[in-house]
Amino acid sequence: xxxxxLTSTSTSVRDPKTGRFQMVRGVGALNGRLIIEKGVDLTKxxxxxxxxxxxxxxxxxxxx
Numbered sequence: 001x002x003x004x005x006l007t008s009t010s011t012s013v014r015d016p017k018t019g020r021f022q023m024v025r026g027v028g029a030l031n032g033r034l035i036i037e038k039g040v041d042l043t044k045x046x047x048x049x050x051x052x053x054x055x056x057x058x059x060x061x062x063x064x
Contacts, residue, residue, distance in 0.1 A: 011027045014020070036042070040049055
């Protein structure tokens with residue numbers, strides 16, 4: 001599994017009509033590669049497919 005890189009996800013832009021600055025969140029959130037494992041059906045709920053089985057996550061922490 002590839003390591004995720006932390007990037008800035010907000011940017012300020014100026015509204016040309018009003019001249020006011022707006023904070024745009026989520027900019028760059030979709031940069032990078034999306035790795036989908038074989039056997040995951042994107043037409044069905046992904047969370048339930050993950051909970052059914054497969055490999056356990058290495059860094060999973062127990063629910064307290």
